[in-house]
């Protein structure tokens with residue numbers, strides 16, 4: 001139902017549509033409207049959210065046991081298994097809570113003093129002022145569950161994290177197939193989550209540990225070995241290269257619907273492929289690939305999908321990926337890496353005393369950000385776009401040209417080339433510019 005037709009809006013119908021439109025672009029937060037310095041009635045907010053097309057759908061909700069507060073680390077209360085329910089409270093009670101979190105799109109710079117704040121953005125595209133949440137001082141992450149996922153590149157372990165900074169479910173894709181062996185003999189320290197392997201409650205059963213993924217070896221009907229709680233101390237494996245890590249940012253368009261405006265789908269595929277390759281060690285031996293992709297729900301370099309879609313239209317109008325963000329009132333890159341660093345630490349990686357990490361990226365900001373977070377980056381490994389490599393497409397390849405999702409092949413095209421060049425020329429990505437002479441046909 002169109003917003004202005006809603007019988008529930010009552011006297012609030014007199015609000016100008018642009019104001020309501022601006023409201024409808026926001027979800028789950030109470031916001032001030034700068035114009036007229038008015039503070040909008042919570043009833044209006046509730047009504048707008050209840051009637052507009054931007055209501056939360058349930059597909060994205062995490063499902064939790066109603067006992068989740070008990071069934072989490074540090075609580076020794078009795079846990080009784082029970083049916084799973086959505087963690088999200090009804091919309092009405094969420095709106096009453098006046099909660100703000102920093103997980104949603106950040107307030108664009110039009111609501112903060114910044115020299116790049118554009119003057120010409122139409123009011124309906126600008127977010128109303130958002131009260132900045134006060135972030136808790138210490139970042140805490142907890143791996144809630146882990147499972148084995150077979151991929152075309154081999155088996156990976158998907159870890160789902162909760163944290164105390166935002167309500168997004170960030171992920172870690174751990175590639176460490178040596179852990180599938182049931183003999184417990186590893187040539188390198190296994191990459192395991194400290195919070196997952198911890199004992200969560202005194203009454204936790206072995207089955208509960210298995211269900212949340214706190215097991216070792218392979219989980220089968222016959223083989224079911226809960227993991228032991230972690231011991232403190234750093235395990236080092238001399239002569240084994242540091243694990244290969246990528247911090248990857250969510251990109252619905254590139255990874256899910258195969259957009260060729262960017263190389264994100266290809267990068268995700270390439271990262272899993274590269275990390276899964278056997279690692280040469282001394283005496284011409286090799287060990288199975290070992291590393292992690294931390295998958296951060298920072299869609300659109302942190303501006304969110306809605307704004308990224310608008311940024312794409314601006315790009316069609318002649319902007320590049322940087323100036324489109326600025327025009328919408330954001331910084332070129334709104335991402336932060338505190339949570340990613342905390343996830344890596346939970347996986348026992350990157351500490352000063354440990355083996356450090358090798359980071360798969362072209363982005364100098366990522367290296368600097370992780371180092372600021374105290375992680376030891378011993379090497380940067382470049383990610384060369386497949387379309388920029390001089391390699392012929394394999395004849396009779398089982399993979400499809402242009403398919404960007406995991407298992408796909410080379411992504412190419414005019415839009416992508418423009419995007420990649422902008423990353424090098426305007427965002428300082430450390431990549432030699434592709435020469436047109438080196439085309440894929442070479």
Ligand SMILES: Nc1nc2c(ncn2[C@@H]2O[C@H](COP(=O)(O)OP(=O)(O)OP(=O)(O)O)[C@@H](O)[C@H]2O)c(=O)[nH]1
Nearest residue numbers: 249250251262298299300301308311321361362363
């Ligand atoms: N705002 C915006 N975000 C984009 C655009 N194209 C891709 N993204 C997002 O950019 C993020 C990926 O960032 P990239 O700049 O491609 O790469 P990076 O992660 O900074 O650097 P690498 O580690 O070298 O890949 C994902 O969240 C995408 O959704 C765009 O045109 N505009």
